[in-house]
Amino acid sequence: MLVFLCTIGTNVFSQTLQPGLAGMAPSKWLTIRNTHAPGKVYDFPGAGAKKFTHEEYFFRAWIPVVHSKRVTVLMGPNYRTEQFELKTPGENPISKMAGWNLRSYAMDINSFIKLDSTSWLVTTTNINKSGNLAELSLKQIPVNYTVSATFLRKKSVNKEIGFGAMINKSYKLTVLPVFVFNYNYADNAGIEMMLPKRIAWRRNLSPNDILYLKAESVTRTYYINSLSGDLPGVYRRVDVDMGISYNKKLGNFGGIDISAGYRKNLSSKLIDGAVPIKTSGLALTVDFYVQPPVFHRKR
Incomplete structure (x- = not known):
């Protein structure tokens, strides 16, 4: 699964552990996420057009491994499960991709190395196995990985900028530049950019509302059982979610993040023979998160 940079030097774990400007979203230590994207239509040989809802659950926990004055290393085990929920009467031509059989087991490893008082080297690594476990065992699914390195500099109290590169290996090798502003x-x-992952305009309505x-x-790649040959085939889609997001901090322990808008599909590959008819539409995502605990050091 191609996993772009989700966070670089902003809110991976805690503003006390890494660079980041004031006013950004609270850190997410534990995350539970649910996404609904209805109205997806594919045409299948012998079955006709079928309408589906993409539904997804995601869980992640960040664990601090190293935390010193110059180096911070975080590990984030995570799990994702997804399904095509059939909305058209009749038999489901991709029944094995329903019932939460599309799953991803992954480990994120992020490090922040302080070079001086205004600059950091940020590295991220994602290692995962993602596939249709109704047709493949976990052992049959190849290991995918994404590695990135970014130089981040705080230009002023209100501005930071970064440049780097990312290498991804899933069903093919991809190399992309990284830009942070x-x-x-x-x-x-403020304005937040983490390209090629995200661009956003932010307005802090209150200390607890953003x-x-x-x-x-939003990119997803799952290995599936091929209809021909011995190697597993691939279900893959590349989307861009455009819309509005509201983050509500609930005290000092956690909060909720609700996003709604239009999901524009850039490419979609399903099983052999399936023809995409309608792959763009509305999408709704709800995050429940717990913030990292605060430990007071003895003087």
Whole structure:
């Protein structure tokens, strides 16, 4: 599964552990996420057009492994399960891709190395196995990985910028540049860019309420049983979610993040013979998160 950079130097774990501008979203230590994207239509040989809802659950926990004055290393085991929920009467031509059989087991490893008082080297690694476990065993699914390195510099109290590169190996090798730009142009507003993953305009409505207008890439790749040959085939889609997001912090322990908007599909590959008819439409995502605990060091 192609996993782009989700966070670089902003809110992976805690603002006390890494660079990041004031006013950004709270850190997410534990995350539970649910996504609904209805109205997807594919045409199948002998079965005709069928309508589906993409539904997904995601779980992740960040674990600090190293935390010193110069180096922070975090590990984030995570699990994703997804299904095509049939909405058209009749037999499901991809029944094995329903029932939460599309699953991903992954480990994220992020490190933050302080070079001086204004610059950091940020590295991210994602290792995963993603596939249709109704047709393949976990052992049959190849290991995918994404590795990135970014140089991040805080130009001022309200501005930080970064450059780097990312290498991904799933069903093919992909190399992409990374660009980071975070800028607070007002006390309660700013622009956040983490390309090629995300671009957003942020407005802090209160210390506990943040509103975003954003566009964010969503890429999923699962190995599935091929209809011909011995190697597993691939189900893959590349989407861009465009819409509004509201983050509500609930005290000092956690919060909720609700995103709604239009999911634009850029490419879609299902089983052999399936023809995409309608692959773009509405999408709704709800995050429940727990913030990292605060430990006070003895003086």
